[in-house]
Amino acid sequence: MAGKSNKGRNRRGSHSATNSSEPVGSSDSQMKDNVTASGSNQAEANGIMAAAETNSTNSEVKESETANTKDGSKQGEINLYPVSVKTQGGEKLELQLNPGDSVMDVRQFLLDAPETCFFTCYDLLLHTKDGSVHHLEDYNEISEVADITTGDCSLEMVAALYDDRSIRAHVNRARELLSLSSLHASLSTSLALQHETSQTTASSSGDPVKTEVPELDGLGFMDNVAGSLSNLLSSHSKEIKCVESIVFSSFNPPPSNRRLVGDLIYLDVVTLEGNKFCITGTTKVFYVNSSTGNTLDPRLSKSTFEATTLIGLLQKISSKFKKAFREILERKASAHPFENVQSLLPPSSWLGLYPVPDHMRDAARAEEALTLSYGSELIGMQRDWNEELQSCREFPHTSPQERILRDRALYKVTSDFVDAAISGAIGVISRCIPPINPTDPECFHMYVHNNIFFSFAVDADLDQLSKKRASDPISKIESRNLSHNSSEKASNDLSHGTGGTSNGENCDGSMKLELNGVQELAPDVSSETQSIDSEQATYASANNDLKGTKAYQEADVPGLYNLAMAIIDYRGHRVVAQSVLPGILQGDKSDSLLYGSVDNGKKICWNEDFHSKVLEAAKHLHLKEHTVRDGSGNVFKLAAPVECKGIVGSDDRHYLLDLMRVTPRDANYTGPGSRFCILRPELITAFCQAEVAERLKRKTKSGGEVHVASDSPKASSVDEQVRTEANDAVASDSQDLKIEGKTEAAPDSASAHAESTESCEEMFFNPNVFTEFKLAGSPEEIAADEENVRKASSHLTDVVLPKFIQDLCTLEVSPMDGQTLTEALHAHGINVRYIGKVADRTKHLPHLWELCSNEIVVRSAKHILKDVLRNTEDHDIGPAISHFFNCFFGSYQAVGVKATANSTQARTSKKDPAGHHTSSRSSKAQAKWKAGASARKNQSSYMNVSSDSLWLDILEFAKLKYEFELPEDARARVKKVSVIRNLCQKVGITIAARKYDLDSASPFQTTDILNLQPVVKHSVPVCSEAKDLVETGKVQLAEGMLTEAYTLFSEAFSILQQVCYSIFLDFPALLNFFNM
Secondary structure: OHHHHHHHHHHOOOOOOOOOOOOOOOOOOHHHHHHHOHHHHHHHHHHHHHHOOOOOOOOOOOOOOOOOOHHHHHHHHOEEEEEEEEEEOOEEEEEEEOOOOEHHHHHHHHHHOOOOOOOOEEEEEOOOOOOOOEEEEOOHHHHHHHHHOOOOOEEEEEOOOHHHHHHHHHHHHHHHOOOOOOOOHHHHHHHHHHHHHHHHHHHHHOOOOOOOOOOHHHOOOOOOOOOHHHHOOOOOOOOOEEEEEEEEOOOOOHHHHHHHHEEEEEEEEEEEOEEEOOOOOOEEOOOOOOOOOOOOOEEEEOOOOOOOOHHHHHHOHHHHHHHHHHHHHHHHHHHHHHHHOOOOOOOOOOOOOOOOOOOOOHHHHHHHHHHHOOOOHHHHHHHOHHHHHHHHOOOOOOOHHHHHHHHHHHHHHHHHHHHHHHHHHHHHOOOOOOOOOOOHHHHHHOOOOOOOOEEEEOOHHHHHHHHHHHHHHHHHHHHHHHHHOOOOOHHHHOOOOOOOOOOOEOOOOOOOOOOOOOOOOOOOOOOOHHHHHHHHHHHHHHHHHHHHHHHHHHHHHOOOEEOOOOEEEOOOEEEEEEEEEOOOOOOOOOHHEEEEEEEOOOOOOOOOOHHHHHHHHHHHHHHHHHHEEEOOOOOOOEOOOOOOOOEOOOOEEEEOOOOOOOOEEEOOOOOOOOOOOOOOHHHHHHHHHHHHHHHHHHHOOOOOOOOOOOOOOOOOOOOHHHHHHHHHHHHHHHHHHHHHHHHHHHHOOOHHHHHHHHHHHHOOOOOOOOOOEEEOOHHHHHHHHHHHHHHHHHHHHHHHHHHHHHHHHOOOOOOHHHHHHHHHHHOOOHHHHHHHHHOOOEEEEOOHHHHHHHHHHHHHHHHHHHHHHOOOOHOOOOOOOHHHHHHOOOOOOOOOOOOOOOOOOOOOOOOOOOOOOOOOOOOHHHHHHHHHHHHHOOOOHHHOOOHHHHHHHHHHHHHHHHHHOOOHHHHHHHOOOHHHHHHHHHHHEEEOOOOOOOOOOOOHHHHEEEEEEEEEEEOOOOOOHHHHHHHHHHHHHOOOOOHHHHHHHHHHHHHHHHOOOOOOHHHHHHHHHHOO
């Protein structure tokens, strides 16, 4: 039973414990809300949470809320029953439990309660009214063991035996409790706490005057004043010292004769009084032994101090420790509740304390850092991420409670995977992990660490920029016209997969068999352009693959599996991390390919069972079942992109990989370098809804006589002018329909919703149109598929984009910074590549134009900075960042030979999890990369960057990437503070929060660069049930049905707390809805 406490502790999200293979997590906030003896949390238990947790009692709440408000509010109530807890220390606690609560929830609360926070190794016994005693297993629900509704039930914590693993976790937990660093303090939480305190003081004094928060004044959030940076950080909390040091003794490991009597570990402790003790940790207790000097004396010391916990023993041997530990618990109790919440994916800050705190000696910290060895962990300690993930997906999910447990397990496993992937990616980039193919060129290296596969993705935007600049002006104009061509000509060139194959490079997939294979080019496309397109696809495909993986995860088709995936950007490199496909590293698995193609469509595999599962997922993703031809002319029926790979693993599960195009290609971008320019799923959903509204309108006007099929082609010419006019007509009709559809659907919402849902399901898109793959359907069918995609692309430019700009102008959408602008674009189904068009159409509103132009500047500078970091040695990273910032915000002229930041070749290391190369670089390009690497070792290339060359690159990059002409004075017009923040967040840089003179030539120094952290994109699953509840609540809130909306938001809040712990991505939005 010793390991049970570790399971509970690991679910807290601590990184100090050893890896655990148990997937299921728990919600500490839920247990905090259930406790009645812990003061401040009691109100929450009787407030929102009491009205919120409906999942265990109502399986059909979503269908019944609108019909019956009163019944819905009753269903929002749950019953809590008092259960006392007898701790190991003999104290009594009172809990309010629901029969559906799990034992892990109880353990999580006991781990957070001040009276029991240092107990980690114990068993839980449940005493019932009839006198029987039940031993509680961690994964049981209370109701599975006994009925607590009868009352007079109690829990008892009984000390369990330690083992090697649990005793080390116990020591790490003790160290964690003795530090305030676990408090995630921020300016917002400190201001919120001060505001609550001022309100409480005012209410107690009976003062009716509205309280003010003077701390909000003068912070200068909206001012372009660098001096305000120091006000954006809360004051550093002073550490409370409890003990001088706690380290593992050099007597470890215990000799064999002592192991036989239970010795597990030896600790050296120096107390604040200056006394030195050697402590023995056994399977039962901790005690002070009689060791002095260099000889171990395991006998109990004369003082006979012993206790079942390390904290308990330290309280006995040091009075100062006991007093200081009490102060730490009081400090944590007085902190804002959010500061105590352990986030599974902790955010990184772009500002650091200034002056930089002194770095003090800490033997325990040094011990942990120096024992971190990449690749040398015991095999038994590594987690099989893929097996954990797929096992969690196979959990039953028929009832609401089963869905919550399944979603919680998936969230916990995926979060742990992302955390391990971050650590491994840092090790890969820092060259601490050796490649598994060291004899291959360095640009093709791949890595496996902790059962995670790592490969590099290439950002070739700067290569494309440099090659554009190197070409003559005529070539520039021609290539720019080709690259951004949105006319019908480029679409028609790619119509039947026979011409215009400028994007015919090998897709970077998990089962690629070719090393440097390059498809044949169209006569008018150069090999140089092909190389550019190939590298660009490599970078873009990583993002698209992550999006595709999320889409198939949300489709949740039984029997169809995906790998866990994360993208980590660090030190200019982009690393793709994936769980290892079972059996893929144990030999040639080419015969395991059942679906899709590994050679860009030359040979296509097909399996009926696999196809049926893919077809089921395609229905959720609006993908059409269609026919394609392979290189030999054979016809296959697919419901996914040709380059996807359907593989059967050694565990006999069906995996679908390489999901780079799960939505159709954007018909507005069909030139070189745009193969992976695809439409967003939000746009597909919006377009389907608009089409359904249009059909309903037509059906109403014609009396039900006319019905337009989803794939019927539009009766218009292929000529560009006619198509433009047709698109304008579609735009005006769609805008009218958006208003009329709402009014017409109101009288009979149920029937309209059913019909629209049915019609929406009929809208399917062929993902392989406008690609180099050969379609096998009839010319009419192919033309209809292409027209569908064109209509969706036109809907984006003619309807969605103007509507979004209108919402910006009317403040219906009010982004405050680059991140919220990006989120708003994505929420409306608009790709960020259209941000230049948004900026062009908001010139009459300076604040919107500046917001868009600043975001374009930051994104362009990000690519250049990442290229600088890739080509910088370890000892030059700090100077390189500060130099770049001085060129960006100051005025610096390079000395010597002038060079641009993108003149060197970016590092290329791209391979896939199947162990096959995915880069299309030629051997000549590899040699060039090696030469560039050798040259970089001899000089610091970042010093060649000047302010003029940097801003020239930014202006050209913005024109090439975002089709936006930045003004010549863009350098003087940027909002410097907001741009600094945005750039730091995108690259992972932490700077000192001091006052900067941004008008000087060199405002930044090397000492101002405090940290460089990884930036992560991940596939942590969302809770679809809570998401649906929130969307339904938004609709009812807009209709004024406040009670129903509150009930829905409360239930979503409860589910998200149980699944995602206390802090989750939608937490602020939900609180905002509650306020509304």
